[in-house]
Structure formats: C-alpha cells, structure tokens
Amino acid sequence: MLYTIVVCDHIHQNGLKLLQTNSQINYVYAADIDKTALLDVIKDADVCITRSSTDVDTKFLDAAKKLKAVVRAGVGVDNVDLNECSKRGVIAMNVPTANTIAAVELTMAHMLSCARKFPYAHNQLKNDRIWKREDWYGTELYGKKLGVIGFGNIGSRVGIRSKAFGMDVITYDPYINPSKATDVGVTYTKNFDDILACDIITIHTPKNSETTNMIDADKIAKMKDGVVLINCARGGLYNEEALVEGLKSGKIAMAGIDVFSKEPATNHPILDLPNVTVTAHLGANTLESQEKIAIQAAENAIEAALGASYPNALNLPIDETKIPSFVKPYLELTQKMAYLLSQTDKSAIKSIKIEASGDIADYLDSIETFATVGGLKLSLAEQINYINALFVAKERDIEVSSTKTANTSGYKNKLTIKLTTQNGVYSVSGTIFDEEVQRIVEINGFSLDIEPSGHMILFSNSDVPGVIGEVGKLLGDNNINIADFRLGRNKSGALAVIVVDEEVNSDIIAKLAQLKAARSVAYVNV
Template sequence: MSKHTIVVCDHIHEDGLNILQNTEDINYVYAADIDKTALLDVVKDADVAITRSSTDVDEKFLSAAVNLKAIIRAGVGYDNVDMEGCSKRGIIAMNVPTANTIAAVELTMAHMLSCMRKFPYAHNQLKQDRVWKREDWYGNELYGKKLGVIGFGNIGHRVALRAKSFEMDVITYDPYIPSTKATDLGIGYTTDFNDILDCDIITIHTPKNPETINMIGEEEIAKMKDGVILINCARGGLYNEDALYNNLKSGKIAMAGIDVFIKEPATDNKLLDLPNITVTAHLGANTRESQRKIATQAAENAIESARGIAYPNALNLPIDESKIPSFVKPYIELTQKMAFLSAQSDKSAIRSISVCAHGEIKEYLESLCTFATVGALSVSAGDEVNYVNAKFLAEEKGIKFDSCEINHCSGYSNKVTVKITTEKGVNTISGTVFDEDVQRIVELNGFDFDVEPKGKMILLRNSDIPGFIGHVGQILGDNNINISDFRLARGKDSALAVILVDESIKSDILEQIKTLEAAISVAYAEI
C-alpha cells in the first residue's frame, strides 16, 4: 500500500497527532520541534503539511515542498500563508475556521461579566493585597440591560442567544443578513447603526476589512450613553484604540473588555495602564476543547486532502496552468471582483446571484459562479467564506443561484455579467479581458464604461444637470481627497460616475454628497 506523507510543522493537540499516527495509509512526520531551516528538508517529501502561526508558508517553504498538494492552517487566520504562491503551484490551502467558535463566544461573555462586576480587580484586592472591602465593588447586573451586537455570524448570534438567557434586551446590526435570521430567534434587528450606539453594552463580531477597521471611533463614542461598556473579542482595530483610550480615561466609557489589539503582543499598549479595562492576550481560541477540535479537524482534513477525497474549508481554488487555458484565470478573478464591488455598493441582504457568460469562457460557468459567490459574500462573511463552502453559506442565507450562456454578444469575444439582487434592488456588472490579462468593467447598471476593477472608488448616480460634478469635486477637495480618475456615463435623464480617489472615503463625506439635490445614489467600494 502506498502511503501519503503528512508533515506536522507546528505543535497541535495530541488527539490530532493520534489520528494521523493511527491511520494506516498515512506516513506521519512530526517536525514541530526542529529548526525552521531544517524543516525545509523535511517538507520536500510532504503531500500535505499542517502548520500554525509559527511556520511561514512563504516562497522558501513552497519551493522546498515540491510534492505538496495541500496545506492545512490549524486555526482561523492564515496571514502566514502565501495564498497566491499556493494557487500558482496548484496547492490547496485550508484552515479550520469554526473550531474555536464556542471558545470565542464564552470569552466574550466572560469579559462582559467581568466588566459589569469588575471581577479581576476585586479578585486582586483580596488575593494579592489581602484586603476585604466589599464596599469597593458595587457592580451592575446584565439583567434588563440593552446589548448591541455588531455582526450576527457564527459567533455574534451565539453571544446574542446567551445574552437572552441573562434576560437582556438584545439588538443586532448586520446589513448583510435577512432581518428574519435575528427576529426568528427573538433578537431585535436594526439597519440604523445609531440604535446600536444607544445600547448599554456593545460587542463587535465582524471580520476585519476596510469597512470595519476603526468602525467605532471618537464620533461613534460621542453618540453613546455615558457609562457605556464595550467588548471586543473579534479583531484588533475594529475599535479605534486612541479613541478607546481617551474615552476610558475620561469615563465616557465605563469599562471595556478587550482580547485583541492592533499590534500583538500588546505588552506595551497604553490601554493596559487604565484602571477600567479587562484584558486578555488574544485567548479567543484558548480552551482545551477548542484546541482539541482544531487539531482533530486539521488532521481529518489533512487525511481527506492527501487521499484526494475532499478539501474542507479550502481558501483558494488551485489554478493548474497546465490544465486550464491561460485566458480563464483573469476572467475568474474579474468575476469575483465584480461581485465584490456589487456587494460593497449595496450593503444589504443578498437574495440572488446570477452569472451569465458569452464566448469560450462560458465553458467555465460553474467556476465563474463559485468565484462570484465568494466575491459577493466576502464583504459580509470575511474569513468565513471560501471556495468550497461559499454556496453552502449562501444557501443558508436563502440566496438563490442562476447562470446562463449567451450566444450572441456584439463587440466582445468573451464577456461575463454578474447580477446580484438584494433587499434594496438589483446591481448588474459586466466585464471582459483585453489582450491576455487586462481586466475591465464595461457595463454598470445599464451604463457603458471602461473601468479597471482596482482601487478606491465612489459610485455616484445623479440627475444629469449642469454643475453637479463641480459640487462633488468641491466636497472632495474640501476634505483633501484627491481624484485619480473620473469616468462618466450618461443616460436619458441621469448619469453614472465612477470616481477613483487616492484616499479612503469616510461615511460623513458620502453623506455630504448624498445631500446634493441631484444625487440619486452614492456608494463607496475598494478593490
């Protein structure tokens, strides 16, 4: 019997190692304790490698691992994996995204309770200082308090349900889910972010992306109740740390429970100097149960991928250039970008995704649909979505799929159209590829364009009247926003502009543009 070689590059729970060791057709190599330079000699024979954060899956690693078919990142993150390098070599990269869900949920509740009752400080006074002063520790109850949950995914919705068991009044903000996903569980749902800012306690559970970085800053905190409590066990940087520090110090924020920081290890973070914060060292996944789940799932996934049976939680779709025509890859990338752009421009629950193709590219319609789904869901789902689970996640959200082949399409030898229907409306984007890899959006909601799907862009539809563009330019100029490119398409009564800018656009600038009398719709996206 030929055996598949699986190399374990970093420390994982022994239950995962036992699965590998006791699987008959697996040649298991434990290399977690060797030098990372010596590891390069070991992985040359690996069919599959299991890593954590200690091993960089970089150019050196990939060049050495000449037989590698798959890489398993035993955890949620994958910042240390060269995803593009894996794809170019046809290596499937996977992670284990849900094994730590319960651990993160329970840590969130622990921080919430600690902030309400100040347990760490009461504990230290008695245990370390040997002082018995009950009068110092009058806390507050969760019962009857209003909890705002930002992000209603795997972790957020479980936090909300546990808070309900404490008889809290719970409301969630997540524009990427149908409201019924929350209301069917007895959780309040809002599309007005100010409703969250009015809560007694706020906890955030979103992916980290351009939309959510610094989602809570000085402006948002100013709208909150005096004495609000903030919790972040998701990603560092979702709360602006300077704003968090200033408002904890002033007392506007009564307490904060923080597990994640922008820069880690965070041993010199100024937040640690404050007396009204509970902190942990990124312990969201640090339970024995969670580590056991991560290790066993990683081992089982490694075995399945080594055998070529399945690739659970694949993060990339391998492109073997020897088997796929070279013209296909840029169309696949373009399709994902167009869906990603559409999802950013209409941030509401998606009802359906449709992909139509003309020309030779229509032979790859199934792959185009997969990439479109990943692009459409990436804005809301972040790390949770990948090329294997995209359609399953979409079906869970009640999203319908459709695809079609177009036989006649004048002007382009190949063309792909992505149509996404949401609660708010319909967005249609078409694109093609010139030469061999020059990607272009050629149509946007019925308007003809020639736009590269790249950069920071404002999508602006307006009544076609004199002076409007000048007013928009004035607003951007007043806010020190430089325009790098401006593309305009005109219809019968309205016009659509794609304005590329050098700096990220904040919501208050978009609001200024929306107030212009001729503005019909304004959106912002980054690709």
C-alpha cells in the same frame, strides 16, 4: 504510496494520533524546531499543518517544493500568504468553526467580569489579602440592553446566551436575513445608532476594510456614558487610541478585550488602566476547542494529501489541465465584479444571477462559485471560500443561478452579474481584452470602459452642466487625487466611475451625496 504531512506548530495530541495511525501518511512532527531548520524539513511535505507561529510566506513556499496544501489549525489566516499560495497551486485551508463555543463563552466571561469586576476583586483578596466587600459593587446583566455587532456563528450564540440572562438584545448585521435574529427573540436594526445607545456592546465581525476601526472616537462620543465594550473577535475593530481615551475619561466604564491590533500586546497602554479586563487572545483556548481544532486540521490534512477533498479551502489553485487559459482571467473578473456590486449596497443579498455569452458560457459552474465568493466576501471575509460558497448561499436563502445568452454584444465573451438585495437590483458587465486585460463595460445600465482595480467612487447623477467640476473641486479640496474618470450616460442620467489614489472616508462620500445633482454615491475598493 505514502504522503508526507509536516506538523509545524503545536496541536492537541488527539490530532497527532490521527496522523500517526494512518497507514498512508508519513507523519513528521516539527513543532519544536526553530523556523530556519523547519525550511529543510518541509522540502518533502505534501501538506503542512500550521498555527500562528509559522508564517507561510514566500520563503516557506520556496522551501516546500512539493507542497499541495497547507492547513491553518484555527480561523485566522493572517500568517498565510493566500495570493502566493494561489500562484503556486497550493491550497490553503482553515478550521473555521471548531472554536465557536470557546469564543462565545469567553465573550460571556468578559461581559460578566466587566459587570462584576471579578479580576480586581479576586486580586484584592487573593494577592493583597484584603477583605473589603464595599469596594466591589457591580452591576447586573439582567435588564441591560446588549448591542451585538455581527450576528454570525459567534455573535448569534452570544445573543442567545445573553437572552437567557434576561438581557434586551439588539443586533446590527446588514448581511443577514433579519429573521435569523428575530426568530430567536433578538431585535434586528438597520440603524447603527441603535447599537450605540446600548448599555453593553460586543463585536463579532470579520476584520476587513469596512470593519477596521468600526468603533472610533466619533462612535464612542455617541454612546451612553458608562457604556461597556467587549471585543473577543479581532484586534483593531475598535480604534485602540479612541478606546483608551474613552476608558480614561470614564465615558467607557469598562472594556473586556481579548484581541489587539499588534500581538503580543505586553506594553499596550490599555494594560495600565484600572477599568479593563484583558486576556491574551484566548478565544480558542479551551481543551475542548483545541482538541476539535487539532482533529479537524488533521482530518483536513489527510483528505488534502490523498487528494480526496479540500475542506474549508480559502483559495482555488489553477489546474492547467482542466481549465483553458482564457477562462482564468474571467473567473477573477467575475469575483471582482460581484465584490464591487456588494459594496454598492451593503445589505442582505437575495440573489446572484449570472448571464454569459460566448465560449465562456461553457464554464458557468465555476463562474457561479467565483461570483458567490465575490458577493459574500465583504460580509463573511475568510468564512467564505470556493468550497463552501454555494452551500453558504443556500443556507442564507440566496438564490444563485446562471444563464447562457445569445452573443449580440459585439464582444467575443461577456459576463453580466445581477445582484438583488433588499434595496434593489444592481448589475455589472465585463469582458477580457487581449486575453488578460480585465474591463468593466457596463454598470447599472450605463456603458463605460474601466479596469476593475483600486479605490473607486460610483457617482450617479442627473445629467446637468457643472457636475464634473463640482465633484472634482470637492475631491481636490480634500486632497483626493483623481487617477481616472470614466463617464456613462443614457436617457435617465449619468454615472461617473472615479478612480482615486487614496482611500476615501465616509465624510467625503456624504459630502458628494449632498451635491444637488447627486442621486447615489458609493465607494468601492476592488
């Protein structure tokens, strides 16, 4: 039987060769046709390979009636509608590690270019034919303090290479075991201000609600005068308006930028500034990287077409024949509950433990996977998926376990997740009503009943009069509308779960934490 794989965008020739020479694959090359014509070509596709030029959206999926999987040849999946893929049972996969070295080396190139102003010195001699050595006194990397935000595959390698330049390297990453940094001679800090005090700062995090605008005007104001900022990760991790203002004022001496919030960024105001080095999202643009990406994408597509495996799957299609219908909402609830807990204490996770009672306890293997994805989603974003979740947990020394317990709760089925971090143990329990209605019924020992959805403030306090009024007034004074308010009480105090209509910034959370009765305050978005 032949399986059809359509290549929608340009990839390296060596990846195409794998498809062309496989006797079980009907290879269709469609990278050079317009996107409207592509919709007709993909109607018989079993698997498609895309890059950033093709949007895998509702229109695309409507046309690809037979599609089993889509492979994004690269890391980012901004152009793939993962929710729509999941609804249709289409597996979405990416190639997350093939461009690691390329991105690391581009970061080092920007760092060196900022230190020595190579692009400007080059332009003066090459294009203007002016020889003025006195214009180009740079600085050395040797002896400088480098702050690395995010110490994953790329950030850790940047740190190691920077150590070879004689730099003093410090990293901030609350989601790793500190030994990952200290074992390679890098200082680990839990205090973000330590990063802001560095001479050079480079960021290597996924882009999510926590990291978007992570470096803003307030953070820049705390930095050293003459700091150098590097971003070869994702556009928008640095607030771009604040970045431009900092460069104009001289607070930021130089910036090396490869990524922008909106691309192509041919009219971005940063391009008018004299103290930047810029590239057009070239993090993966090496011949070696492109070859690796193409080969891995082709291999993944072949595996998916044959149904053998789904490497780096980012979603999990629902197989009606293997999972009873009542299980599916519990899997989604599991992931949400673990994600909620991970936001209450943003530090390295030591263990994820699941307790299940009722018929749902027969599906603990699947539940473990969903709990792990939810627990690590905040720190790893698209790097964590249903295929690699348990492997990644083991790699990070995170113990994942599950237990079937006696059903004494009064609920037909009940799930409890216990998350142990460096700071303590946190728990949440939930169930499903009327087959699809998701409910959290307990958080950290406090009984309550709330839907796990939206912007939520978890406010723990001593059980004294006037607290609800103080909280309501503070939120009202800041134009935050309360959509739902649920209160749990026990002998130790009270826990309020406050659902609000708008996002809540860190200043408001800090003000809530300063209320006299407050014990802890966390803001989560489920």
